[in-house]
Amino acid sequence: MPVPPFDLAAALDAFLAQHPERGADVQRFKAFLAAHPCAFDRSHAHGHFTGSAWLVDASGRHALLTLHAKLGRWLQPGGHADGDPDLAAVALREATEESGLDELLVEPAIFDLDRHRIPARDGEPEHWHYDVRFVVRALGSTRFRISAESADLAWRKVSELAEDPDLDPSLRRMARMWLRME
Numbered sequence: 001m002p003v004p005p006f007d008l009a010a011a012l013d014a015f016l017a018q019h020p021e022r023g024a025d026v027q028r029f030k031a032f033l034a035a036h037p038c039a040f041d042r043s044h045a046h047g048h049f050t051g052s053a054w055l056v057d058a059s060g061r062h063a064l065l066t067l068h069a070k071l072g073r074w075l076q077p078g079g080h081a082d083g084d085p086d087l088a089a090v091a092l093r094e095a096t097e098e099s100g101l102d103e104l105l106v107e108p109a110i111f112d113l114d115r116h117r118i119p120a121r122d123g124e125p126e127h128w129h130y131d132v133r134f135v136v137r138a139l140g141s142t143r144f145r146i147s148a149e150s151a152d153l154a155w156r157k158v159s160e161l162a163e164d165p166d167l168d169p170s171l172r173r174m175a176r177m178w179l180r181m182e
Contacts, residue, residue: 006086006108008033008049008132015110025113032130039130040081047115047128051090052078053136054111054174055099056158060137060182063161063175064144066098067152070121074167076174078131079149091134099138099153100145107135112177114170133174158182 009030016026038044055064055077065074077098081090092106112133120126144153161167161175 006088008085008087011087011108011110011132012113015113018109022113025115028115029113029130029132040085041083042080045125045127047130049081049085049087050078050129050131051081051087051094052076052114052131052133053091053095053106054133054178055095055101055104055136055138056178057138057142057155060178061158062142062155063158063178064099064101064138064142064153064155065161065171066150067154069149069151072151074154074171076133076171077136078133087132088134091132092136095136098147098149100147101138101141101143103138103140105137105139107137109134111135112170112174116170 012026012030016023032039036044039048042048053076056062066077068075077095078091079094081087084090088106088108092104095104110132114131116129116131118127118129142155146153158175158178162172162179164172
């Protein structure tokens with residue numbers, strides 16, 4: 001049976017039903033989607049959609065973080081949609097490319113949303129990333145390979161991520177959400 005195409009607006013509605021406290025975020029993402037039909041393309045100068053992975057091991061106790069080569073910060077794997085509106089597939093692709101892991105499974109429901117400003121660099125103007133995040137599970141080996149996009153990778157205990165003041169606040173938020181779910 002064919003998998004139905006990913007519908008971001010419907011996925012945002014489902015996320016809102018599960019997380020009514022995130023109503024303002026969902027409305028911001030839906031408004032951006034409605035106003036900018038080419039917002040899945042990196043060339044959309046104002047901003048664009050990205051897909052990220054909350055990449056956990058089979059136990060769910062560890063998350064894989066990447067030390068982003070350009071930003072110099074520990075973040076979740078993820079990247080540009082490059083025209084693909086299926087952001088769950090984008091999150092899975094980016095998790096695979098950035099980790100080198102095989103046997104990854106993406107959960108199709110949105111796990112988190114985060115809009116963040118990207119500073120101007122390398123001829124690109126400052127712009128917004130509308131980051132849609134999905135749970136991706138490593139079902140097999142957890143031996144990663146560092147890609148050109150990362151300065152390093154590390155499996156970290158989710159319980160420690162939730163309280164680490166040096167991490168991006170959105171990573172701490174995802175860790176806390178994950179701990180409530182597990």
